[in-house]
Amino acid sequence: xxxxxxxxxxxxxxxxxxxxxxxxxxxxxxxxxxxxxxxxxxxxxxxxxxxxxxxxxxxxxxxxxxxxxxxxxxxxxxxxxxxxxxxxxxxxxxxxxxxxxxxxxxxxxxxxxxxxxxxxxxxxxxxxxxxxxxxxxxxxxxxxxxxxxxxxxxxxxxxxxxxxxxxxxxxxxxxxxxxxxxxxxxxxxxxxxxxxxxxxxxxxxxxxxxxxxxxxxxxxxxxxxxxxxxxxxxxxxxxxxxxxxxxxxxxxxxxxxxxxxxxxxxxxxxxxxxxxxxxxxxxxxxxxxxxxxxxxxxxxxxxxxxxxxxxxxxxxxxxxxxxxxxxxxxxxxxxxxxxxxxxxxxxxxxxxxxx
Amino acid sequence: xxxxxxxxxxxxxxxxxxxxxxxxxxxxxxxxxxxxxxxxxxxxxxxxxxxxxxxxxxxxxxxxxxxxxxxxxxxxxxxxxxxxxxxxxxxxxxxxxxxxxxxxxxxxxxxxxxxxxxxxxxxxxxxxxxxxxxxxxxxxxxxxxxxxxxxxxxxxxxxxxxxxxxxxxxxxxxxxxxxxxxxxxxxxxxxxxxxxxxxxxxxxxxxxxxxxxxxxxxxxxxxxxxxxxxxxxxxxxxxxxxxxxxxxxxxxxxxxxxxxxxxxxxxxxxxxxxxxxxxxxxxxxxxxxxxxxxxxxxxxxxxxxxxxxxxxxxxxxxxxxxxxxxxxxxxxxxxxxxxxxxxxxxxxxxxxxxxxxxxxxxxxxxxxxxxxxxxxxxxxxxxxxxxxxxxxxxxxxxxxxxxxxxxxxxxxxxxxxxxxxxxxxxxxxxxxxxxxxxxxxxxxxxx
Numbered sequence: 001x002x003x004x005x006x007x008x009x010x011x012x013x014x015x016x017x018x019x020x021x022x023x024x025x026x027x028x029x030x031x032x033x034x035x036x037x038x039x040x041x042x043x044x045x046x047x048x049x050x051x052x053x054x055x056x057x058x059x060x061x062x063x064x065x066x067x068x069x070x071x072x073x074x075x076x077x078x079x080x081x082x083x084x085x086x087x088x089x090x091x092x093x094x095x096x097x098x099x100x101x102x103x104x105x106x107x108x109x110x111x112x113x114x115x116x117x118x119x120x121x122x123x124x125x126x127x128x129x130x131x132x133x134x135x136x137x138x139x140x141x142x143x144x145x146x147x148x149x150x151x152x153x154x155x156x157x158x159x160x161x162x163x164x165x166x167x168x169x170x171x172x173x174x175x176x177x178x179x180x181x182x183x184x185x186x187x188x189x190x191x192x193x194x195x196x197x198x199x200x201x202x203x204x205x206x207x208x209x210x211x212x213x214x215x216x217x218x219x220x221x222x223x224x225x226x227x228x229x230x231x232x233x234x235x236x237x238x239x240x241x242x243x244x245x246x247x248x249x250x251x252x253x254x255x256x257x258x259x260x261x262x263x264x265x266x267x268x269x270x271x272x273x274x275x276x277x278x279x280x281x282x283x284x285x286x287x288x289x290x291x292x293x294x295x296x297x298x299x300x301x302x303x304x305x306x307x308x309x310x311x312x313x314x315x316x317x318x319x320x321x322x323x324x325x326x327x328x329x330x331x332x333x334x335x336x337x338x339x340x341x342x343x344x345x346x347x348x349x350x351x352x353x354x355x
Numbered sequence: 356x357x358x359x360x361x362x363x364x365x366x367x368x369x370x371x372x373x374x375x376x377x378x379x380x381x382x383x384x385x386x387x388x389x390x391x392x393x394x395x396x397x398x399x400x401x402x403x404x405x406x407x408x409x410x411x412x413x414x415x416x417x418x419x420x421x422x423x424x425x426x427x428x429x430x431x432x433x434x435x436x437x438x439x440x441x442x443x444x445x446x447x448x449x450x451x452x453x454x455x456x457x458x459x460x461x462x463x464x465x466x467x468x469x470x471x472x473x474x475x476x477x478x479x480x481x482x483x484x485x486x487x488x489x490x491x492x493x494x495x496x497x498x499x500x501x502x503x504x505x506x507x508x509x510x511x512x513x514x515x516x517x518x519x520x521x522x523x524x525x526x527x528x529x530x531x532x533x534x535x536x537x538x539x540x541x542x543x544x545x546x547x548x549x550x551x552x553x554x555x556x557x558x559x560x561x562x563x564x565x566x567x568x569x570x571x572x573x574x575x576x577x578x579x580x581x582x583x584x585x586x587x588x589x590x591x592x593x594x595x596x597x598x599x600x601x602x603x604x605x606x607x608x609x610x611x612x613x614x615x616x617x618x619x620x621x622x623x624x625x626x627x628x629x630x631x632x633x634x635x636x637x638x639x640x641x642x643x644x645x646x647x648x649x650x651x652x653x654x655x656x657x658x659x660x661x662x663x664x665x666x667x668x669x670x671x672x673x674x675x676x677x678x679x680x681x682x683x684x685x686x687x688x689x690x691x692x693x694x695x696x697x698x699x700x701x702x703x704x705x706x707x708x709x710x711x712x713x714x715x716x717x718x719x720x721x722x723x724x725x726x727x728x729x730x731x732x733x734x735x736x737x738x739x740x741x742x743x744x745x746x747x748x749x750x751x752x753x754x755x756x757x758x759x760x761x762x763x764x765x766x767x768x769x770x771x772x773x774x775x776x777x778x779x780x781x782x783x784x785x786x787x788x789x790x791x792x793x794x795x796x797x798x799x800x801x802x
Binding site: 005007008009010011012013014015017018020022023024077116117118119120130235253284285286287288289290291294310332333338340341342343344 | 371373374416527561601603611612614615616672681683684685686687691692693694695696697698700714723724726727728729730731732733735738739741742743745746763764767770772775776778779781782783785786789797
């Protein structure tokens, strides 16, 4: 050791676990990819075009927002790509691509970047984009196409390439041509709500049914989520609480009238509940951080989802349930601050001293 | 976690498992280092008032002889670490970064490491007050790193009683193995020290808490304590930061020290094993603390080990003895989670230095990018105090320091750094909290 050894002075801790935001985000993408591939196999090249469009649009719009506001581009943290993938996975496979671009813009620009980018958004950006599309294009976003249609890997669903702002041709005739027996363009939730036909749980679990491009297979969603939970990159409490909330509420309805209401298993595996519980509600930015808060947040979203499905006019309520949960999460956090060591017993969270 | 402990509740519910790296040195017996050419004994090596020199420049001193007296009740005397000559009393660099007064001693060449200074002392017939005074005379302070004068803790605060002495043998910081070796090699001294503490405090029993990565140390202490019932040895599953006083008393006895309070508030007094071992060794001979065991380890040294180092040995000398590499990038005093990086290699080893961790360029990766907080709650899940570091960090960024203290229990944070360790956004949370506490102190001082 020479006398001129230069030593660095940093503050403790001098060790780090090695986890990092970009690594977590990259793994979320890995977890989403099986759903994307399955969606392409199920719904064809239209789904591929849709997911690719939303992802590319989200990344480009985030890049552009950063440039426009004179900040360093943040696309390297992969969060924009996740928003894009999730947005694509929650849209009907035949949605016109230009609408998808509009959704991506709303998701990233007002949904995320206006608040300050990653870490500051109040709502899950992908759901903000989807909620806008639901309000702006109520028909297009509830037009589903059957799974495993003929020629799906060779031709687009006609609406996919619709010209912006022009009315797309109705899909009814096209669906009649390409659909194979046993598959309809109505989602299990629509069938249940409007036609009182209940799809069997196995089909729902495997996902060979109509629906948004990525929401159909509970199996793949659980595998992807399980991977993230096993790698400690996702908090298991939120999906567990949300599914439990839906199960309890659905179970209560079922017990009150088993003829009118479907079984709680149907509630769990239908619609976007799985995708929402595992990949949307768990967006850490917009969910509570306290252990009790996570349970309350999840149970509340499960409850609201089922209430919207059974009591509301919409077939599906996951999106609004999660957005509402997002809006409440700062309040939930505030009210569920944990009791600290040495604080003594208390009944309620200490109220912030209002001065 | 073994099933039994899961049900008995004897485990730390938060905190985390940090790679231990203790196998570098845990098997190596304690060895002495030679005297450095110059020993630098700072007058303020402990919490409280600095000691007052009682020697003059040019005076000859004998190893073990007092060279500075305590500057008050919360202060301790200093003793000459080697036989030699006081060359000067002047400013010296300190671990805190500033300069502080120190006594420079040049040991005579061939000076013996044997301690001849001292006189027998009948500790069995001393009153508690006499024990407190005698312990102060030894100059012993908390050797686990805090360096708080031990005799102060041996005096029961007015209106309180202490029923149990908690002996802390957790050593939960990675890399450090000094307490491990002390328990293994000097179990009788540990027990002796524990009994002295019990006598001074009027406590009926003592509990020694040891993490289950040091079962041989627990066995050594159990063997030594065989046939007695007043001292029990309890092993707990290893987890960081179990060695923190607040955590250990909760794990061992289920008692919570109130926020801002002392262990005496719940009838306890907590001592580090090495501290008690020193009291057990020194008190019967009326000697003073002149050396301590230091783990010199890390990838930056080729001869890691547990070394008995004379207090005042400069860091550079100690590292050279452990054959330190040329690639040294940073030197940490203490463990890697809570230890401070040394700002200079000329600072002396003092009573509170538990380890010297030499890192090379490969280990230091402080350049990773800081992302915004994504509210992943990893910090909330590890905080042993159950704080909300995520929210505290956000408040710190906005300079809302007062709110951090009034509404979010900033003062209870003991800076274990678990939150910074797990943060995927690499936010220096614990550093924010140190700054916030300092700002609050300054604001209060201004009035």
